[in-house]
Amino acid sequence: xxxxxxxxxxxxxxxxxxxxxxxxxxxxxxxxxxxxxxxxxxxxxxxxxxxxxxxxxxxxxxxxxxxxxxxxxxxxxxxxxxxxxxxxxxxxxxxxxxxxxxxxxxxxxxxxxxxxxxxxxxxxxxxxxxxxxxxxxxxxxxxxxxxxxxxxxxxxxxxxxxxxxxxxxxxxxxxxxxxxxxxxxxxxxxxxxxxxxxxxxxxxxxxxxxxxxxxxxxxxxxxxxxxxxxxxxxxxxxxxxxxxxxxxxxxxxxxxxxxxxxxxxxxxxxxxxxxxxxxxxxxxxxxxxxxxxxxxxxxxxxxxxxxxxxxxxxxxxxxxxxxxxxxxxxxxxxxxxxxxxxxxxxxxxxxxxxxxxxxxxxxxxxxxxxxxxxxxxxxxxxxxxxxxxxxxxxxxxxxxxxxxxxxxxxxxxxxxxxxxxxxxxxxxxxxxxxxxxxxxxxxxxxxxxxxxxxxxxxxxxxxxxx
Ligand code: GLU
Numbered sequence: 465x466x467x468x469x470x471x472x473x474x475x476x477x478x479x480x481x482x483x484x485x486x487x488x489x490x491x492x493x494x495x496x497x498x499x500x501x502x503x504x505x506x507x508x509x510x511x512x513x514x515x516x517x518x519x520x521x522x523x524x525x526x527x528x529x530x531x532x533x534x535x536x537x538x539x540x541x542x543x544x545x546x547x548x549x550x551x552x553x554x555x556x557x558x559x560x561x562x563x564x565x566x567x568x569x570x571x572x573x574x575x576x577x578x579x580x581x582x583x584x585x586x587x588x589x590x591x592x593x594x595x596x597x598x599x600x601x602x603x604x605x606x607x608x609x610x611x612x613x614x615x616x617x618x619x620x621x622x623x624x625x626x627x628x629x630x631x632x633x634x635x636x637x638x639x640x641x642x643x644x645x646x647x648x649x650x651x652x653x654x655x656x657x658x659x660x661x662x663x664x665x666x667x668x669x670x671x672x673x674x675x676x677x678x679x680x681x682x683x684x685x686x687x688x689x690x691x692x693x694x695x696x697x698x699x700x701x702x703x704x705x706x707x708x709x710x711x712x713x714x715x716x717x718x719x720x721x722x723x724x725x726x727x728x729x730x731x732x733x734x735x736x737x738x739x740x741x742x743x744x745x746x747x748x749x750x751x752x753x754x755x756x757x758x759x760x761x762x763x764x765x766x767x768x769x770x771x772x773x774x775x776x777x778x779x780x781x782x783x784x785x786x787x788x789x790x791x792x793x794x795x796x797x798x799x800x801x802x803x804x805x806x807x808x809x810x811x812x813x814x815x816x817x818x819x820x821x822x823x824x825x826x827x828x829x830x831x832x833x834x835x836x837x838x839x840x841x842x843x844x845x846x847x848x849x850x851x852x853x854x855x856x857x858x859x860x861x862x863x864x865x866x867x868x869x870x871x872x873x874x875x876x877x878x879x880x881x882x883x884x885x886x887x888x889x890x891x892x893x894x895x896x897x898x899x900x901x902x903x904x905x906x907x908x909x910x911x912x913x914x915x916x917x918x919x920x921x922x923x924x925x926x927x928x929x930x
Contacts, residue, residue: 469501469662476508477519480713481526484697487731492665493532494753504659505534508541510651526714531724541651548646551654552607552639560683561639563605564591586635604642609680611636617675622692622755629675637676653677657686665692692755696762697734721823726774734763771821783813793823808833811915815907832901836920838927839902848904849928853895858929860892869918875910899928
């Protein structure tokens, strides 16, 4: 075993990468990067019915988007089925596992009886000490682990502390099905052992599995990893996060216009803390991350906090990076920017990123830069362009046209015009803004006029003069 920690994220590709999974991946990744260890990605596609290539793509894309790079190639669990079988056969040969010939009908009857007797329903070990006779020849059988029947199994968990399970509660689990396929429980343990995984950090929904997996690890004589089970993520209302709360998939957050850095910071704080710090950039997180500060209770989604964090990272992120984020976002919507649009976007970015909380919002506010010609007015802009406002616009644009087309000169001209006609600057600026951008709010007006240029600006302004 290597000295450095080996961590892994082991999603089952049965659906999207949801944010609970993304947080698990993040915590594993942070710990690996913090310690200089290894972070592996293992796609647990043993369930052939439920695993899909689309889900594999969603996981790989989601991880890549989140910036959670894994070391080496991703492993696919199903491809290792022969190895899983080999381990089961070895346990069988060593008497640590056994063949069980109970039929489905027999097992159903067994559970019925247990139910009637008010006993917990679990496999009763009927083949544990029995030898197959002639009657069993050619009959289907499963391979079960000969689990310890007395005492306790204790999971030492870095998050939850010691969690104790009575061995009487854990029955002899199936390792190989009657068709020879390995079960998920066997596959996980064999893979972790073969890959030298030192830390198993995953959702708390796997805590019960840990006790059974421990018994298997012991039977195999493999090294016991350090466990950490992360509490659930709840919706804003405190109930278990579900479809009803919307936005479960990481992709959805990408499409709502959050930055990967925002998501890393947000998901980190969802279950991990460093004093009262809310803003923890990834580099800092790598330096600070530990298991001690993982919360024991369920975390709660807070979309307002997410928005505020995103606004923060917009302001912190360089303009060129933000332009790249916007172009990537538009590309996913199959939109491309013309050269002119891109230049305008670059110039306006310092103002645009100050006023938006998501890329969607930012792009909406930048649409007036992307195409030429008169604007379609949104409801607020339409309301602003009253007949009186249009009359102001008519005279104002003549005043602007008479000056140098630079921000400061345009502003001075508009001020002078407002003074000369006895109105406030806003009464001149608002109609100009509405006609120029199609909206009632925008980045600084005179900057935008200068940025769009005299010709393009006048075309837009004239379109709303009666
Ligand atoms: N494949 C399991 C899941 O997606 C995780 C197994 C593990 O982390 O041990 O829930």
